[in-house]
Amino acid sequence: MPAKLRLTRDQIAQRAALELPNGAYVNLGWGIPNLIADYLPKDVEVYFHSENGILGMGRRARPGEEDYDLVDAMKVPVTLIPGASFFHQADAHLMTRGGHLDVAVLGGFQVSEKGDLANWKIPGAKGPGGIGGAMDIAAGAKKLIVCMEHTTREGAPKIVRQCTYPLTGLACVDTIVSDLAVIDVKPEGLMLREMAPGWSHEELQKLTGAPLLSLGRASEMKFV
């Protein structure tokens, strides 16, 4: 039997983009979340926040247009949209921590069934790791979405009963968008909302380290 299809990183970003409400203030983290800006539906306008003190960040700068005093959190030269503003890093994180952002999207190494997130250090990896803004963002976003592959490269579940990697925050994740599913973290557990085309609840459960609940049949993931 041929292997079933899983979403690409761009398709995960495409699906996650549909979670952003019109007019929202949004912070996008490293990795897959950074791709989301390219996939906003035409009728949706959101305002991107960057932890280095930008609100109203636009698309990436084109060759010749780069200004290295105007970069995003990944050091990539970007542009501004009309109505943008600058502020210092303390105010940038006042926005993340203080519940002023509507949605934040982060990458993840592990998410637990209680919504704990581990996303800054892989045990045994070289060097001390780097927290950056992730803990402030995890603690304060009104809604936190995590985009990640459903399993590690070795096939181990990244959605688990309890995180074994160094934690970023406790009970902070609201929604997981993976290459196989959309899952909401609810008080009663992990609620399977959508499944990748061709996958069943039972098949997804086998690749998930914690029980997947659902109210009736989960629908098919939309990402186009």
Added chain:
Amino acid sequence: MRHKIHSGLDSAVADIPDGARIMFGGFGGAGFPNNLIQALAQKGTKDITAISNNCGTRDGELGLMFKNGQIRHVIASFPGPHATYFQQQLAEKKVTLELVPQGILCERMRAAAAGLCAFYTTVGVGTEVAAGKEERVIDGKRCILEMPIHADYALIKAETADQLGNLTYRLAARNFNPIMAMAATTTIVEVDEIVPLGSIRPEHVVTPAIFVHRIVQAKGIRYAG
């Protein structure tokens, strides 16, 4: 009028002693006081405690000072994938690291600036960051106690200073610079341009002159990568 303008980088950093606690502005290649860092590298100040978001980009930014073995302890949020000399020094146990969430790094400096003794936050609860910190429940939420971060000096970068030391910043090169200017005992700023008094509109001043002690005009160096 107080005399704050230095004609050279060397005189601006001349009194920084071994063992000083120094804040360094900059984020993502923007807003680093690279010329002041080079002057401090040349001066050879040792046993520095550095407070900075990151730990250099190869030879660039703080990289030079790690390469020279001038930094003994660093308080940082994101050392960075290209902080090669820092990584080396850390592996050889020649430097120690305190890793701090980025916004909490800001607030701990701001607490020092504001004369606050400490503050509670939910950030870092249940993580490595909470180790050894007082924990209590406030309004039903678990919180940890965070202490201020003081410094003897801040080395920062701004775009424009007037002769009093009122500062403006360019684009996102503002980042940590205004916070550090407020938190340190002595703030030394390198700027692209020194302008006459009155040419910065008072309502456009980002860092008021009270926080700025030495001003030196220098062309910024940027390190890509």
